[in-house]
Amino acid sequence: MRTHVVRPSELGEPELRRWRELRGADPSLSNPFLAPEFTQGVARFRDDVRVGVVEDGAGVAAFFPFERHRGGVGHPVGFGLTDLQGIIADPAFDLPASELLRACGLGVWDFDHLIAAQRVFAPYHQVVRVEPIIDLAAGFPAWEAEARAMAPKTHKTIRYKERKLGREVGELSYDFASAEPDDLRLLMRWKSAQYQRTGRTDRFTRPWIVGLMRHFHETGFGVLSVLRAGGRPVSMHFGLRDGASMAGWFPAYDTEFARYSPGMIGHLRLAEGASGSGLDEIWMGRGGKEFKEWLKSREIPIAEGRVARPSAGAALHWVRHVPLNRLRDKALDNPKFYRQADRVLKGYAKLRGRSA
Template sequence: MRLTCEVIKASALSDLDLGLWRAMCQATDLFRSPLLSPEWTQAVASVRDDVHVAVFRRMGKVIGFLPHHRRPHRFARPAGAPFADYSALITFPNPGIDGRQALKMAGIDRFQAIGLVDPHNVFGESGGEADTAYGIDLSFDETTNNVTRKHRKNINRHRRNMIEMHGDVGFILTDRDRSHYDQMMRLKREQIERNGLHDFLAPPWATDLFERLYNAPETGLHGSLLTMTIGGTPVMFHYGLRLRDRMHPWVSSYDPTFGVFSPGSIFLTDCQAVLKENGVSYYDLSTGQSHYKDSFSNTAYDVRHTRIYGASSSARFGAGLANVAIRVQGAMGGRVADAVTRLNRRFDQIACLELDFVSRARGVAYAFAAAPRRLRTSQGAD
């Protein structure tokens, strides 16, 4: 049965294509993230001109979609990277398609997958780094989590002390107060600066994307701000995507004045009621900080961060060189290999965000200059 591939701009997707894509996401629970929706791909395409979709057809019938940033030298990243915490070849179950062959047909030699979701095993053994994605499933009458009894007692104590000193805890969803949005951004950028990280909120396309999503109608994909207040004063924020009953926060920031009360723990414990009241059935905490997220989640699944090579001869050659580099890195020893891995991740994030040579060079220079601050942070000094 003949398989074909057409690579098109996201804006060229037909209504039929969009409907099929949405149906594929609804048919497989792991595809229901807003980040895997066609709405997300089109939102990114509104601020960047390198967003494409590989549309795969068998005998003329669409069987899959691969949204991506099409970069030079047959290289691709997930649409919206690095904000795209998940990536996937979107299909119905049992698609009968080989992922690497699909990349070849799409003219992609290397696909830098972030949080690869592959429930239908189209990519098989993809290598790379295993990770866990966490979430809070709010579809139950009573939501449980993994917070220990001792931890819960500490959270309750902090909450009581905070209320006694500053007033009651409250939540706002979706918070449309522009001053709260600006405060959330300011606090996050101050934290980024303190920790010596690359400012992922600064690139013009990222700023534009966040603004457009914040101003988008709540009837579709939009930026949703969840604010925790203490005595009416906003002190902690989660901002990210919402599409229908799914919410995926990206930015978490808080007023450090309240840090002594562990506001993050209070936030994740107390926010569930307002989420449910506002029709959210799944609050996606994504990957990273597993020691923290594991406590407050009640569901988790495996993903991978990996570079997938296509089936072309040039891709196989690239995969061979990459395997040599991995072996050399492994021979360096654990600590050196870990340092190289962290450095590669940092450079890749800069490449995701900065779209021209000058901006990337500045980002790399800053990464080296800010290394002492990052080291102090990792050692608990900040």
């Protein structure tokens, strides 16, 4: 096999068609984060995005999108933002990962949401978790019936709060795909406020992420859904759409209406709107949110780990990142530890706000 590295903009229509063919043959690749539009979109705002194109005697066998940083350190495209990662290839595709990295000029490649079934990186898994998926292939009524059966009390409570929100605040309306730039700006403000409340890094202080969101919104690859009460936005969600699949990405709500659980109402409306717009599935992303257990229909194993070839850059990367990652893994795998860590972060955010 031969691998050559190109910028995403250098991929021609035959390569993009092949990329889509490979995804269409494997349901685990249907997630929009693995679409060429995502890699090309990120590349508009970052100069470190590349694609390894692997060829065999029959033509292109695989595409390996990645970011290449100093010291030969590699990451998945949009690392820190993506909820699914992997190589775009046939499920049976197998190539030594070290050989792939060498051909791409990488000494190390980190991953944290990798499709666990992919053979290339299987020896390098350190932790395997799952990503929940809402399955709408049978239609929204069928999915809602399953969700109601899974947690009848929760479903009844959310529907009650939905009716109460309509009575007390104003008639509810839902726009599955708002094209309004003001709505997107509001969602980002809400999300920034959430990051600050919870002690997380505010992603929207990075101009390239703001630009990426606007680009996806303008091109339609990003779908902005808005729940309104009395004409006022109370809950929003920005996800990526490709074909019949959606990747959940940025949900947010107005905290003034928190007592009505607008985020949960928004997720039910999102599923209904997605089904009505021809979508068959919503990938919800890995995370410690209990509501995903109620909403999910199925799940897919995803892995976290790193591939490293012997190099000074790989050794330095291990020292800087691996011990911290292992501590984080313990928090994610232990619900009690996760809640304690969450409280610490929120407490830190309050102290930081008082001293500002």
